[in-house]
Each structure stands twice: as structure tokens, then as C-alpha cells.
Amino acid sequence: MTINTQNKRYLNYVNGEWIESSKNEWTENRNPANTEEVVGYVPKSSNEDLDKAVAAAKNSQKEWKKLSGDVRGKYLYKAADILESRIDEVAESMTREMGKTLPEAKGETARGVAILRYYAGEGLRKVGDVIPSTDKEALMFTTRAPLGVVGIITPWNFPVAIPIWKAAPALIYGNSIVLKPATEAAVTCAKVFECFELAGFPSGVVNMVTGPGNVIGKGIANHSDVNGITFTGSNTVGKQIGQTALARGAKYQLEMGGKNPVIVDADADLDQAVEATISGAFRSTGQKCTATSRVIVLENVYDRFKEKLVAKTNEIIVGDGLQEGVWMGPAVNERQLNTVLSYIQKGRKEGASLVIGGERLTAGSFEKGHFIQPTIFENVTTSMTIAQEEIFGPVITLMKVNTMEEALNIANDVEFGLSASIFTSNIQKMLTFIEDIDAGLVRINAESAGVELQAPFGGMKNSSSHSREQGQAAIEFFTSIKTVLTK
Numbered sequence: 280m281t282i283n284t285q286n287k288r289y290l291n292y293v294n295g296e297w298i299e300s301s302k303n304e305w306t307e308n309r310n311p312a313n314t315e316e317v318v319g320y321v322p323k324s325s326n327e328d329l330d331k332a333v334a335a336a337k338n339s340q341k342e343w344k345k346l347s348g349d350v351r352g353k354y355l356y357k358a359a360d361i362l363e364s365r366i367d368e369v370a371e372s373m374t375r376e377m378g379k380t381l382p383e384a385k386g387e388t389a390r391g392v393a394i395l396r397y398y399a400g401e402g403l404r405k406v407g408d409v410i411p412s413t414d415k416e417a418l419m420f421t422t423r424a425p426l427g428v429v430g431i432i433t434p435w436n437f438p439v440a441i442p443i444w445k446a447a448p449a450l451i452y453g454n455s456i457v458l459k460p461a462t463e464a465a466v467t468c469a470k471v472f473e474c475f476e477l478a479g480f481p482s483g484v485v486n487m488v489t490g491p492g493n494v495i496g497k498g499i500a501n502h503s504d505v506n507g508i509t510f511t512g513s514n515t516v517g518k519q520i521g522q523t524a525l526a527r528g529a530k531y532q533l534e535m536g537g538k539n540p541v542i543v544d545a546d547a548d549l550d551q552a553v554e555a556t557i558s559g560a561f562r563s564t565g566q567k568c569t570a571t572s573r574v575i576v577l578e579n580v581y582d583r584f585k586e587k588l589v590a591k592t593n594e595i596i597v598g599d600g601l602q603e604g605v606w607m608g609p610a611v612n613e614r615q616l617n618t619v620l621s622y623i624q625k626g627r628k629e630g631a632s633l634v635i636g637g638e639r640l641t642a643g644s645f646e647k648g649h650f651i652q653p654t655i656f657e658n659v660t661t662s663m664t665i666a667q668e669e670i671f672g673p674v675i676t677l678m679k680v681n682t683m684e685e686a687l688n689i690a691n692d693v694e695f696g697l698s699a700s701i702f703t704s705n706i707q708k709m710l711t712f713i714e715d716i717d718a719g720l721v722r723i724n725a726e727s728a729g730v731e732l733q734a735p736f737g738g739m740k741n742s743s744s745h746s747r748e749q750g751q752a753a754i755e756f757f758t759s760i761k762t763v764l765t766k
């Protein structure tokens with residue numbers, strides 16, 4: 280290992296070296312399934328550390344952008360191969376650090392490998408168009424320029440996939456990066472950076488600085504040498520970053536919350552709808568911006584759907600995600616657990632009826648972790664807090680409606696518009712849903728969560744800054760268009 284893991288200390292990666300922060304202060308990351316286990320210590324870095332990383336990124340970017348896309352792609356292919364050879368190690372670190380089950384963590388790491396390869400290939404794809412000029416002697420075309428230094432601020436819920444789906448396109452289009460991972464997932468992110476180190480990226484092109492959001496995250500948003508900022512996380516922080524970036528003229532991209540609906544029509548395949556609802560709502564303990572949160576069911580199938588949903592929920596095995604057979608792990612930390620519990624409390628207080636779950640699990644092997652039961656509420660009205668705000672936990676609100684029109688009105692009656700599903704066998708209803716739903720991801724007979732790396736990802740309304748990430752859409756953020764006329 281080239282990474283310095285002495286005493287489980289994971290350092291910053293700056294200018295091609297693993298270095299301690301200037302403050303020599305550390306955050307202890309503990310396993311949310313067993314808080315007695317320390318997974319690692321990560322630096323609480325300062326603005327001085329950030330300045331070094333940004334300076335290294337700025338310096339290296341001049342040469343990096345001059346390489347051909349093909350050459351830049353080779354570094355990404357190499358990083359992909361190294362990450363692939365370490366899937367088990369990285370996934371285990373993810374499960375220990377933030378709690379998602381090992382099969383999910385392995386799936387996510389494999390997705391990281393695939394994203395690296397996808398963007399490596401992007402180095403050989405077209406970057407512009409020829410546009411007819413009104414001057415017959417002129418040739419007019421577009422080309423693309425990188426932004427320069429890109430600041431990447433990532434959350435804890437996808438510790439490998441999100442850093443990679445932001446870093447890989449930034450790099451292939453000729454930017455250098457300074458990434459600040461969520462502290463809760465920083466050990467796993469350091470392992471991804473170790474793959475970058477071993478892939479041999481030129482010094483300074485890839486940098487990682489860990490530390491508090493209101494120091495390092497804020498510092499990235501404010502830094503005059505950071506030309507673009509890409510963020511995934513809460514709406515509160517996203518809006519602050521957007522305002523800071525706008526004020527100094529930097530480009531920014533924000534992916535934030537969701538309150539994703541699933542509509543179950545009377546003619547739906549109920550077993551399919553139940554499977555997808557359970558998977559969408561409870562996998563990763565509901566800690567996904569695309570998680571299913573509101574389930575809106577037509578009244579003539581409501582009772583049958585609810586019965587099947589409750590039966591399946593009863594089968595969920597909660598526990599330490601490293602153990603075989605466990606389907607749902609803990610909440611990422613005590614703060615997130617308390618947030619979820621406080622929403623459950625609010626739901627009860629505002630008059631929703633608890634159908635199943637609702638409690639923290641503390642007995643026996645649950646004692647040392649942040650475990651919570653998968654939870655379903657019914658008699659939920661659209662004005663209730665649990666039907667409006669992002670909970671980011673394993674909580675479903677069931678809502679009974681008389682018509683598809685009512686279902687659509689409720690589905691759209693939130694500030695978010697990330698993902699939305701419908702279960703129906705009626706093609707007309709599918710088409711109406713596609714047209715009328717306010718969502719960046721529209722899913723027909725499929726769960727609300729789960730995105731494909733080659734397709735645009737992002738939301739409407741307050742879910743995003745109206746830009747899209749991933750697939751070919753990424754080029755729009757990570758580059759600027761130059762329109763060239765030559766004669």
C-alpha cells in the first residue's frame with residue numbers, strides 16, 4: 280500500500296503525494312453497524328491545505344489539457360483496472376464506513392469501474408459540430424475547452440460512484456480536480472484516490488482534501504482559482520454553494536434532494552409494484568436522493584397492495600451489512616438516525632397512522648449500531664411534513680386516491696422533481712405520466728432509484744440546478760463551447 284494507513288490514518292492526496300494536514304487534527308470514522316469499531320481517521324484540513332491542493336491543480340492543468348483525449352483516457356482505463364482488482368477491499372471499506380450492505384457496496388464499486396471506462400472512451404469521441412456559415416468562404420465549427428480547476432464536493436451515500444461520476448468526466452475533458460469527500464465516507468474515497476495514484480496521473484491533476492464542509496467545502500466554493508464546482512448533497516448546502524459560485528462568476532452544478540413518488544394504478548402488476556417499492560424505498564436504508572418516498576395507490580387496489588407491501592417489509596432482515604443475508608444496514612450516523620426518528624415522530628403527531636416499523640432497533644446485536652425498522656405510514660395527506668420533506672431514511676408514506684388525475688396532482692405537489700415511477704399496463708396512462716410528471720427521471724414499471732451511467736441524471740424544480748450529470752450530458756458542465764469561424 281502506498282497510502283499511509285499507519286494507525287488507520289488516511290491522509291490528503293495533494294500534488295501526487297499523501298500528506299498530513301497543516302492542523303494535525305483528525306476525525307474518527309466509526310462503523311455505523313458497530314460504533315466500537317474505528318474504521319479510520321481522516322484529516323480535519325484547513326484552508327491552507329486547500330490552497331496547496333488548488334495551486335497544484337492549477338499548475339498541472341496547463342499540461343494535462345494539452346494531452347490528447349486518447350492519452351487522458353488511458354489513465355482512466357488504468358484507474359478502472361486497478362479499482363476492479365480491488366473491488367472487495369473497497370466495498371468492504373464502504374460497508375464498514377457508511378453501512379450499506381456488502382452486495383450493494385460491491386455493485387457500486389463495479390459501477391465506479393464502468394463509469395471510469397465509459398469516460399475513458401469519451402476521449403475518442405467527438406467534441407464539436409460543423410455549422411454552415413452564411414459566408415461561403417468560411418468554415419464554422421464548435422470545439423470545447425475545459426473549465427480549468429474543478430472543485431468536487433460529494434456526499435456519503437455513494438462513496439465511490441458519485442466521486443467517480445464527477446471526477447472521470449472532469450478529467451477526460453482536460454480539467455484537473457480537487458475533491459472534498461463527505462467526512463463520513465472519506466476513508467473509502469481515499470482508497471479510490473489510491474487507484475488514481477497507482478494509475479500514474481501526473482502530479483497535481485487529481486487532489487483530495489478532507490475536512491469540515493463549512494471549511495473545505497465552503498473554501499472550494501469561494502476559491503478564486505476554482506473555475507467550476509460540482510456538488511451532490513442537501514438543498515441547504517447546495518443553495519449556499521450556488522449563491523457563492525454565482526457571486527464570483529464560477530460555473531456550478533448542484534444535485535440535491537428528492538421526494539420521489541410511485542403511482543400504483545388499478546391495472547398494475549401488484550407483485551412487480553411491491554418489489555420495486557420495497558427496493559426503491561428501503562435499499563441503502565432509504566439514503567438515496569432517488570429513493571421511493573411517497574406511494575400513491577388507486578383505491579380499488581389499495582388494500583391488496585398494502586397487504587403485499589407489509590408482508591414483504593416484514594421479511595426484511597436488518598443488520599450489519601457485512602453479514603450474509605442482511606438486506607438493510609444501519610443509518611449512516613447518529614445524526615441521520617435522529618433525523619429519521621424525528622420525521623417519524625412528526626408523522627405520528629400530524630395524524631398519519633403507523634402501519635409497520637417506526638422504532639429504533641437496540642436489542643442484542645443492534646445495541647452498538649444506528650439501526651431502524653423499515654417504516655410504513657398510511658392516512659398521509661399531501662400537506663403533512665412527511666409527505667413534503669426529504670427524510671433520507673427507510674420511510675414510506677402510503678396515500679390512497681380515487682383517480683389518476685388526483686395521483687398526478689399529489690405526485691407533483693412537492694418542491695422536488697428528481698425521480699418518479701408509475702406502475703400500470705395502460706399505455707395511455709404511461710404517456711400521460713411521461714408528459715405531466717415533474718421529474719428528471721421518469722420510470723415506467725420500474726423502481727424510482729437506480730441510474731444508468733450512460734444516461735443523463737438530474738432533476739427538475741429544487742432537485743438540481745437544472746443541469747444534468749453522467750452520460751454525454753456531462754460534457755455540458757465540464758467544458759465551455761468555443762464557436763470558431765475560419766476563412
Ligand SMILES: NC(=O)C1=CN([C@@H]2O[C@H](COP(=O)(O)OP(=O)(O)OC[C@H]3O[C@@H](n4cnc5c(N)ncnc54)[C@H](O)[C@@H]3O)[C@@H](O)[C@H]2O)C=CC1
Pocket residue numbers: 432433434435436459460461462490491492493494495496497498500511512513514516517519520534535536537567568615618669670671
Ligand atoms: N442528494 C443526495 O444524494 C444527498 C442528500 N443529502 C441530504 O442532506 C441531508 C444531510 O446530509 P449531510 O451529509 O449533512 O449533507 P450535506 O449537504 O451537509 O453534505 C454534502 C457535502 O457537502 C459538504 N458541506 C457541508 N457544508 C458545506 C458548506 N457550508 N459548504 C460547502 N460544502 C459543505 C459536506 O461536507 C459533504 O461533503 C440528508 O438527510 C439528506 O436529506 C445528503 C447526502 C446526499
Ligand SMILES: O=C(O)CCC(=O)C(=O)O
Pocket residue numbers: 436437511566567568569728729730
Ligand atoms: O439511485 C442511484 O443509483 C443514484 C442516487 C444518487 O445519486 C444519490 O442518492 O445521490
